[in-house]
Amino acid sequence: MSLSCATCPVRDRAACAVLSEEERDELARVGRTRKLSRGETLFSAGESEAACATLKSGALKITSTDIDGRERILSLVHPSGFIGEMFGPYMRHDVVALGDAELCVFSGPNFAEAVNRFPRLGQALLRRTQEDLYASRELLALTGNASAEQRVAGALLSLARAASDSPCHPATSFELPLSRGELADMLGITIETVSRMLTRFEKDGAIKRTGKRGIDLVDPALLPLS
Amino acid sequence: MSLSCATCPVRDRAACAVLSEEERDELARVGRTRKLSRGETLFSAGESEAACATLKSGALKITSTDIDGRERILSLVHPSGFIGEMFGPYMRHDVVALGDAELCVFSGPNFAEAVNRFPRLGQALLRRTQEDLYASRELLALTGNASAEQRVAGALLSLARAASDSPCHPATSFELPLSRGELADMLGITIETVSRMLTRFEKDGAIKRTGKRGIDLVDPALLPLS
DNA sequence: CGGACCCTTGATTCAGATCAACGAATGTGG
DNA sequence: CCACATTCGTTGATCTGAATCAAGGGTCCG
Numbered sequence: 001m002s003l004s005c006a007t008c009p010v011r012d013r014a015a016c017a018v019l020s021e022e023e024r025d026e027l028a029r030v031g032r033t034r035k036l037s038r039g040e041t042l043f044s045a046g047e048s049e050a051a052c053a054t055l056k057s058g059a060l061k062i063t064s065t066d067i068d069g070r071e072r073i074l075s076l077v078h079p080s081g082f083i084g085e086m087f088g089p090y091m092r093h094d095v096v097a098l099g100d101a102e103l104c105v106f107s108g109p110n111f112a113e114a115v116n117r118f119p120r121l122g123q124a125l126l127r128r129t130q131e132d133l134y135a136s137r138e139l140l141a142l143t144g145n146a147s148a149e150q151r152v153a154g155a156l157l158s159l160a161r162a163a164s165d166s167p168c169h170p171a172t173s174f175e176l177p178l179s180r181g182e183l184a185d186m187l188g189i190t191i192e193t194v195s196r197m198l199t200r201f202e203k204d205g206a207i208k209r210t211g212k213r214g215i216d217l218v219d220p221a222l223l224p225l226s
Numbered sequence: 227m228s229l230s231c232a233t234c235p236v237r238d239r240a241a242c243a244v245l246s247e248e249e250r251d252e253l254a255r256v257g258r259t260r261k262l263s264r265g266e267t268l269f270s271a272g273e274s275e276a277a278c279a280t281l282k283s284g285a286l287k288i289t290s291t292d293i294d295g296r297e298r299i300l301s302l303v304h305p306s307g308f309i310g311e312m313f314g315p316y317m318r319h320d321v322v323a324l325g326d327a328e329l330c331v332f333s334g335p336n337f338a339e340a341v342n343r344f345p346r347l348g349q350a351l352l353r354r355t356q357e358d359l360y361a362s363r364e365l366l367a368l369t370g371n372a373s374a375e376q377r378v379a380g381a382l383l384s385l386a387r388a389a390s391d392s393p394c395h396p397a398t399s400f401e402l403p404l405s406r407g408e409l410a411d412m413l414g415i416t417i418e419t420v421s422r423m424l425t426r427f428e429k430d431g432a433i434k435r436t437g438k439r440g441i442d443l444v445d446p447a448l449l450p451l452s
Numbered sequence: 453c454g455g456a457c458c459c460t461t462g463a464t465t466c467a468g469a470t471c472a473a474c475g476a477a478t479g480t481g482g
Numbered sequence: 483c484c485a486c487a488t489t490c491g492t493t494g495a496t497c498t499g500a501a502t503c504a505a506g507g508g509t510c511c512g
Contacts, residue, residue, distance in 0.1 A: 064367045066452045072370045074363040119345035129355045136362040137300040141290045144298045144414040188370040226292045421460055
């Protein structure tokens, strides 16, 4: 299926938003749409076909698996996010859908050529990659020294921010895109500890759990941040 | 002091290596050399003057400090590495010299303009930033699930790789660029634990400590990796 | 010589992992 | 439609790896 940028929900936020109409059309010609449902894999670590993609809707996780088979979530991808490998010869990490998702997919070489031809696209990606780097370092800082309590609190706020349309203020009521197990894998703690911390926050009156995945931030100030 | 690229030790490895002679000269005109000694700060988080730099010699650490004053090392910078903020309005993290270091420093806007003018420079930075992102995620994976033993072992191998001239094979004998305390801050453990693990590895015959900072990798296969 | 670091080692404590059990929701096949 | 299995989350009891507390030695420097 080829791309239809006209109706794209991230038309003016994604990396390709910096392109002119004609440039975008040209890029669209080498891209394909792809739909994933929960748990489906977009890329696998080690794949020798370089590829990249822009996320149009849904959410993804970028993970690595250590020798003992334990999974670690390295990053989450939200709509308009860019993932993948343009230059390297192989994919570095696994990328899996957290829920139903829709993407534009490109081959690495095709996209690299577009970057060559449209310098503004390269610059947009540079900014975006720097943001990803900062996000990665933020997670590193969060999981480095903080207690389990602080990690879960930090993750809740971070997810509330991501769930909000307005970029600065967090949503007060939202659905977790992650299961308890995934939250645990992201924070480097166990499922049981995540569950206990959520129970504690609810007891303290900081949050309210609604259903399995729903969270209401009743009083974020009560969350114990680092 | 203005730049003298002719004698630059990272002349053909740094980001600016992709530029032609004339382009490089032009960039050199807006850059300054700076020397730091151990502990000196290059950038401070929150500084509103965007700036960036290429490291010519020595080593740097990129750190953040949490509310309780605990420092977390987010990344190490080795010669030819690029650091800083070209676009954003302020510096995101602290950058401090681990030992004597020499750099080329640029103002954010000046460098951003160079990126605008020389698209290859932007592409080189994009690659480099992606590498930094992968390095950050590697550290995230290392500090996420692994035991203290595995973290220290992983850090030793990583530093051995960085100390080697050949990019793939680790050095068998090298000096740690970090104190025990800094190693601990990077790995999210305590000084005492780092010390104990090094003692353990030496007892096991995996390494030999020479002086305070020297490490011989006697039998890396004995190191307990994740 | 005295002070300031930095590293090592030992004793004790504690946060979170592990082990275990259970309930709710969802799916499957008879 | 019901019996059954499976997955996911919660909660409790126990155990352990690493933090914390404490002490001492080595080295550099004024």
